[in-house]
């Protein structure tokens with residue numbers, strides 16, 4: 001923020017307000033609502049008139065605006081001031097400070113984005129379940145979580161991403177009992193055997209993908225079959241050695257598989273922990289919570305009330321946390337609380353962010369309150385970042401192809417195919433070799449998918465529309481890649497002609513607007529991070545691409561007859577824009593090909 005053009009103007013205006021005995025903060029300068037008139041505006045004259053009126057002094061905002069203009073008039077950061085409407089002041093910064101600032105951005109490899117004093121932040125995202133099929137909510141979590149992780153890292157924070165696998169619930173009991181009925185002779189099912197189980201997994205990923213739905217369907221139809229799964233879950237959680245050994249195989253095989261899928265999406269986790277990994281902490285945790293006196297017995301279950309005004313009859317307020325069910329089983333609340341202890345012990349983070357479907361908002365509210373009640377965390381340290389659902393064109397939650405399971409591999413393949421089709425339709429890169437074409441299609445497909453998701457406000461639902469996502473026109477990932485690649489090609493041509501870049505000078509209005517767009521990057525980064533809102537960054541990237549395209553139309557670079565210094569300055573603009581585009585795209589997980 002410091003030293004941006006906006007900041008410099010702000011200082012000048014706040015001083016003017018203060019010189020006229022008004023509180024400086026009412027003189028704040030902001031980006032204009034009417035950029036066609038001027039890039040910045042100050043609305044403080046209205047507030048100033050309000051203050052005078054309260055004191056019983058007659059005041060006209062336009063007159064006050066006039067006085068403010070007089071007071072700042074000679075400031076060298078300003079080229080033009082104009083009163084509009086009831087007393088708005090439109091502000092045009094001087095070309096000198098705009099050029100100065102652009103040169104500062106040019107010299108900075110972060111193109112102006114400041115660093116924050118580092119905090120340790122855990123991001124809990126991805127959240128895939130072992131065996132249970134992935135759904136589109138898991139995809140959103142991965143895409144949004146990855147963007148936030150990179151954004152916060154870019155700010156200088158120490159960020160640890162944890163996939164937090166779902167590997168401790170009924171789905172494990174389904175797998176175990178179904179496998180038992182298929183292959184009862186496996187050593188895992190001999191309750192007398194306590195160790196020496198085979199190192200080799202008895203199941204593959206495909207086996208699991210078959211066993212789980214089979215067990216789940218049978219259990220829905222038959223309560224007796226369900227009981228078998230529940231029984232296996234309870235015995236697993238009670239520590240039956242053969243079941244534990246099986247669980248380890250399930251988890252290992254799933255992680256291997258998921259790692260590949262996430263890698264294709266460009267999503268990387270630092271920790272591959274899960275619910276099962278914190279199970280050993282649970283007995284001591286429950287004992288501690290009981291010692292603290294925050295637990296209650298209820299109907300044989302152990303609960304933690306978290307809302308004094310909770311009224312179960314009227315279904316009002318926040319229901320208690322379920323620490324242990326009547327059956328003795330631990331639940332989703334329990335593993336999330338134990339995970340909070342684990343993170344405290346292992347990492348001691350300043351903040352933990354949970355990127356999980358909005359429909360789990362109540363769950364996290366309950367867990368956070370209980371963790372706070374136990375005195376482990378402040379409520380400000382724990383944040384649930386919910387998101388809306390992705391729907392198909394039919395308005396129902398999106399699923400792939402057969403309408404069933406969402407597999408990351410299928411999804412990336414679908415995006416790749418759609419991108420390849422669009423590239424062909426637009427005749428882009430069709431003369432390149434097969435390998436390069438495939439690489440480009442992959443990048444375009446991923447850019448399409450991620451940008452389509454991240455450009456939305458996190459909490460809104462959106463419709464999955466591959467055709468629209470992969471379009472090269474409009475606010476899409478492919479449009480942005482194309483914009484960046486065009487700059488790369490321009491810079492290559494300049495290099496071939498041995499044109500050098502140099503100091504930035506302003507010769508055209510389009511250069512002012514491009515410089516100011518670039519100068520907004522630092523603000524964008526801090527706002528997007530503070531609000532945990534990747535869409536703010538997406539908006540910036542899109543506007544920057546548009547600003548560049550306007551600039552390039554107005555300000556030719558390679559054409560004959562451009563003077564050396566002007567060409568050098570414009571090449572610097574191109575270079576700076578490309579670097580900022582790539583920084584921004586990289587944060588949202590999008591890679592730019594060399595050419596298209």
Ligand code: ARG
Pocket residue numbers: 124126127128129164165166336354356
């Ligand atoms: N596995 C969970 C699900 O599929 C998501 C996990 C989210 N993270 C957490 N700490 N609860 O719904």
